[in-house]
Amino acid sequence: MSAPTNVLPYALAAARRDWHVFPLRTRAKRPVRTFTDWERHATCDEGAITAYWGAHPAHNLAVACGPSGLVVVDLDTPKDGETPPPEWARPGIAAGADVLAALAEEHADGDTAFLDTFTVTTRRGGTHLYYTAPEGAAYRNTSGRLGWLIDTRATGGYVVGPGSYVADADGRGPYTVTNPTATAPLPGWLATLMEPARRRPVTSGQVHQALVSSPGMATYVTRALRGEVDRVLASKEGRRNHTLNTAAFAVGTLVGAGMLPKHLAEDALEQAGLHVGLESSEVEDTVRSGIQAGIRRPRGAAA
Template sequence: MTQPDTLNIALDYAARGWRIFPLLPGTKRPARPNHRERDCTGTDPRCRNSHTGWDARATTDITRIRRAWSSTVDSPAYGLGIATGPSGLVVVDLDTHKPDTDIPEPWNRFGIRTGEDVLDHLAGAHGGTITPTFTVRTPSGGTHLYYTAPEGVRYGNTAGTIGWLVDTRAHGGYVVAAPTVLGSSSYVVTDDRPPAPLPWFLLDLLSQQRRTAPPAAPKRLDARPERVPAYVAAAVSGEVRKVAEAMPGEHNHTLFCAAVALGQLVAGGALAEHTAYDALTDAAHVLMAGGCRCTPGEVDSTIRSGFATGARNPRIPNTSRSAA
């Protein structure tokens, strides 16, 4: 795609009030800043006073947008990111089933294989409808549904907690926007109508999560690594490191995947649930202290959802290995 195409689309998004920022060519990663907060030296002009992440750099300013896509050799190939929360959006990310993964119940029993079908089922179960809205097809065959967020309500991100293969992006998150290219495919707008208000059944589902979220950080428990076999402790440390070092925009997904991996060990009897929970919440709080806008309630919900998913495929300890 040529520079004028990408630039003009970026300017069109900005005119809609959507705050955008460039992504590194061929990736989902923000082009700026090119460092984590912990590695910030203040040499980046926008970090002179303090670290300034992608969310603070997202903009609707025409001058800044033109400069971003014309300042370097790589800039014409930059992808487009939209900061969902500041743009007043809740984007529903509908994925597709990966052939080498199990289909959880009850979806397997229903013959459901895609996030679109899951959302359709949830809408029917709650007496709602999926309102036609601005829609994007992703390179993997998934779908992004763009909805306007209700006034005065701040939603965070979710990963599989509403339903299998259904994630949402709002405050603290972003989506890769069309016409960004990944590999040999690109994000494509399939319905260019203005975003519709978030459907009532999704408002109810997201509001239920807000009501059940604890008001404060989860209680921290005493969980010493030496109480588990060395290889289990190493697995815990590895997943914790992934969470603490997650790139912006991938926090919730990384936390969920880590919770699934440790949930398998919990279900297999190799690890106490409170030990895994404490380790993951500590790592998530590192992200929150570093500028991630997820709430303790969202962290708790993501971890417990990951544990439930992991429990469906327990990892039984190798007794000879654990005795070594």
């Protein structure tokens, strides 16, 4: 399927929903060079939009989520050869949409009404679910927090808008509106799962108690996780984020081997990072990226 020749109608349609938009390069997901500060320059002014896309009709469209008051849930499909991590290696789980359905079954009693919102099908067969952010909320982007092949875009993030066409090495195709309805409010259960770790007083004893009270964990794994938590708690100022990243990678190798639940690993390391004074957003990013890197090198696998 060839790229659309005129993105202007899609940009205007987005602006009429009060969404702030800005241009991406033709057939790409990167902002044009003149829009490096895209979150500040994104606009819903129809005159400015008409002037720009009238002159550059093939430039792709981006929707800036924060200024638009949106949280977009991005359900991806696996790349060639990609398989679910151990915690999602279950019957019926083959893509991000399946993971979201499993989360809904657990947290919303299987209610699927939340799926009735503005929806875009992406170039590789994935899905963007657009939601209105709660007033006063300050959600940030997440990658994998909700589960395998699920990302979210909010303040500080953007999504490729409908009408765009992207041609990348891993696939090419259009972004197509498949449900043009109004955006639904972000479901409460999803909002809860997206909430960042809160800064709270945590002692090393509390962290350790959380480990030993977890049923079914082997002594070896408990000691390994406790050792990495101790390493973070003893880290020196200026080295704390690096130490947290190293610990997250080591623990991630256990998660990747199916020896340790991912949520427990994340909770223990996040609490340790908060305890030594790191900012919550820094802690979350470091723990998740480190664990994901470790998952790709599971304990016991050949180097």
